[in-house]
Amino acid sequence: MALARANNGMWKIAMRKLPLTFLILFTSISFGADLDTRNPREYFFIQSFGDLPEEMDIAREDGKLGMLLFFESDDCVYCRRMLKQVFSQRSVQDWYAARFVSIAVDVFGDVELKDFDGITLPSKVFANQRQIFATPVVSFIDLNGIEIHRHSGMIRTPQELMLLGDYIADEHYIDASYEAFLQSQGEQISNEILTTPASLGDSR
Numbered sequence: 001m002a003l004a005r006a007n008n009g010m011w012k013i014a015m016r017k018l019p020l021t022f023l024i025l026f027t028s029i030s031f032g033a034d035l036d037t038r039n040p041r042e043y044f045f046i047q048s049f050g051d052l053p054e055e056m057d058i059a060r061e062d063g064k065l066g067m068l069l070f071f072e073s074d075d076c077v078y079c080r081r082m083l084k085q086v087f088s089q090r091s092v093q094d095w096y097a098a099r100f101v102s103i104a105v106d107v108f109g110d111v112e113l114k115d116f117d118g119i120t121l122p123s124k125v126f127a128n129q130r131q132i133f134a135t136p137v138v139s140f141i142d143l144n145g146i147e148i149h150r151h152s153g154m155i156r157t158p159q160e161l162m163l164l165g166d167y168i169a170d171e172h173y174i175d176a177s178y179e180a181f182l183q184s185q186g187e188q189i190s191n192e193i194l195t196t197p198a199s200l201g202d203s204r
Contacts, residue, residue: 040087044096045070045104050113050120052103053145059101060143065169068102071127071137076196078154079136089158099169100140107132107198116145127198134195140168149173153193163187 048055056067070087072079086092096102105113109123121129130139130147138151149168155161163185167173172181179189 036090037088040083043093044087045102048103055101065099067141068100069139070104071132073107073135076135078194086158086161092158135198153195
């Protein structure tokens with residue numbers, strides 16, 4: 001009888017500890033799954049004060065290749081998808097942070113940006129002057145403040161963004177189109193360019 005009571009007591013203790021064991025296991029699995037992703041607003045894009053020439057000077061001092069501008073809007077579903085599925089990847093963030101200073105630009109925003117010609121403009125005017133009429137757009141700027149490549153439309157996967165980065169970092173843009181570069185890598189650009197129209201002349 002005493003042995004039965006002891007076994008019963010041990011069973012109750014084990015059952016009380018069981019939920020905690022599952023909780024620890026679940027937390028470990030969830031934490032492990034999150035190791036490959038981070039908030040892109042914190043880890044891909046810098047918190048810029050809007051002075052692009054100054055940001056470029058810092059990029060030059062840090063030995064980076066230039067600047068990436070991501071033109072987006074709040075109502076752009078493809079922008080949100082890129083933020084969630086592409087810019088959120090730790091490997092992508094680390095690779096780009098070592099080579100570019102990346103800044104998000106709201107095509108409807110009023111945040112002031114100082115352009116490379118020294119003129120300060122609201123981001124919506126800045127985007128308009130750069131003829132951004134749909135989002136998303138990724139623009140690469142060299143250390144002299146000159147746009148060297150523009151990718152219009154959604155980048156679907158982290159692998160696509162890494163290929164685009166290689167295209168710029170290895171200076172393939174000098175003598176080959178992006179389409180030709182992708183073909184040389186055994187890839188091809190999608191014929192379907194997914195963009196959200198940005199009517200920059202509206203009253204937002």
